[in-house]
Amino acid sequence: MFKAKRRTVVTVTAAAAVLLGGALAATLLTSGSSTASATNMVEYQAGQRPLAPNLTGKSLTGTSLNLSSYRGKVVVLNFWGSWCSPCRDEAALFAGLSQQDAPKGVVFLGDDVGDTPANALAFTSSQRITYPSFNDPGYAVVAQISQVVPVHDTPTTVVIDKTGHVVGTIIGAATYSELTTLLRDAAVTQ
């Protein structure tokens, strides 16, 4: 009887040890491969594009900004901050494309998050960005659009078609090809 009990304790302990050992092995094998932070483009098919909410707020210089006033044009909405390194990385692309595509009816708009207007205006001036941005230190505009599309990181870029529907989003620094893909598809309205 006593022997049998001891045997059981040994067996149970051994079984637990094997299971824990297996779990430990799983930890060691999986812990090395959990970083995948490449840029992330999401595109909505025509007909399934969500309607962007009417974003309203003040610009960095204190004027009123209103997303719905851009209805009829393709809008590139970029969420950025002067503190954000990847935003600086993509800034030249946005500065260039915003001027190049203006005649095609494409409007660029920024949303400056977690920032102060002074810092942001220094950024736009040094990066030669001429389009307006929402002054959004508390992420209120992000909260508004997050009800429709996820804006989970800074920078994030949202492309909106002429009817006010979201064509797609780019999370992380946007590349030329990603942005031009979304702009090309934005021309095809539903």
Add this chain to the structure above:
Amino acid sequence: MTDVHAPQSQPESAAAEDEAARSFALDQTGTAEGGSGTTSPPPAANAGWLRWGWRQLTSMRTALVLLFLLALGSIPGSVLPQQGSDAGAVQQYYASHPSLAPLLNHLGLFNVFAAPWFAAIYLLLFASLVGCVVPRTFRLVGAARTPPPRAPRNLARLPHSSTYSSALPPDAAVAGAAAILGGQRFRLRRSESDAKDHWVSAEKGYLREVGNLLFHLSLLGVLLSIAAGGLFGYKADKLLVQGQSFSDTVSALDEFHPGRLVSGDDLAPFSVTLNNFTANYIDSGESRGQPSNFDASVSYTSSPGAKPGTYHIRINDPLSVDSLKVYLIGHGYAPEFKVTGADGKVAYEEATPFIPANTGTFESDGVVKVPDASLGFMGVFEPTAFSANGTLTSIFPAADAPAVSLIGYYGNLGMNDGVPQSVYQLDTSGMTKLSGSPHLLTPGQTWQLPNGKGSITFVGVKQWVSLAITYDPGQVPALVCGILALAGLLLSFFVRRRRVFVRAVPAASGAGSVVTVGGLTRSDASGGFEEEFAELAAEIASAEPGNNSELPGA
């Protein structure tokens, strides 16, 4: 899992007791219990092995071993810094233990409660409990519905017994005893009416099984609640400077730890503005410099456009909004700077959070990054600055005489190559120092940088708070289940299952009968059955005269 009955053995009355105690031992006949499952050797066949394995897993011993392992596994979680609660401390640990830290990290010891091995323990414990409790529930329900066993033959051999002679015939004597036992809410079982044998079995204390059942089900409820919290809850941190606000979106949060089934779209859309923060410190006596009060005055809205409310968040007094809680977990100073570049234009104007390096004096470190003027500053902030022997230090945590000492750099901050940087670190590898020694500024003072690189003004001091946002849908159910489990445990500890048997046989003289009352209980740890039995037996015996009067001449 638990069998709160204490084993009891009395060899001399073994035969009688075996019969009388038959279904008392219900919890030991089940395979899930420690008793029989452990004594059977491992079988040979494959299906038998599975069955044996399941029995082992669901045995009380395994559950206890797992519970012990769970406690043991939690120790590193409280001894070592954890990624989820204090990522900075983990970094510090890495710095001070460069060879040990990666090993510990591989073992998941910096994130114990999310480690697979920790999950293995609680999942096994969960399986063990479910495997034990569910079958046991059915057995307990069955046990609660079964009538008491037949009365054993020889009641005198039970642990408690007494005999008296009655003037009544056996069936009437037993009927009288049954009436008394029934009046005391015993569950009864009578001998068949046509039998020669006259007895009644009575049992009480079924509440013990109810308590047992409640305990097990509540334990299951606790586990389910915790699991629900882990799956559907989330934790987040946000640093907020006075006057700033934030909306609860993933990109606004400094740290976001979602449960397994939470996505960033599930966040409650509330927003919080920090209107003011005050920290009071004791300014004399032995505990000089100790904090006496923290008060973060906030206004908040539960969703965009909703009516705003105000609240004072204090330690252990969180803000409740949208079924989540916002705790105050830290605070510090944010010196406000205004920086102009070489062109004379303002390139930076912001209250910059500095991180306390000394939580006693609140001497704090921070950096000011002005990439658009190619300027960077490393600063040390002293809330109550005191200079001794050329060394600047802080002598009190309140901002009574604030000063900041700055080292300036000019050049490339490395912010244009797209690699995210910490806002608390300055990469000076591409920069040159503006001056050899640190420059001291008090509020309102401006440092004209050498070589016409611009200027930096120490505008003033603001404070910041660190807020922890937690959503744990399992918290309230876990508490309720915990209380119920305790109540169940107490019931099962303090209520005894006890049986009383009464058997009457015709007296040798031919008239009347000899009545034997026997009693049996299990796990009479708290005592008391002996007295209860004596009282009961006396009551049954003393009820006789009343019956006698109905039978004149007897």
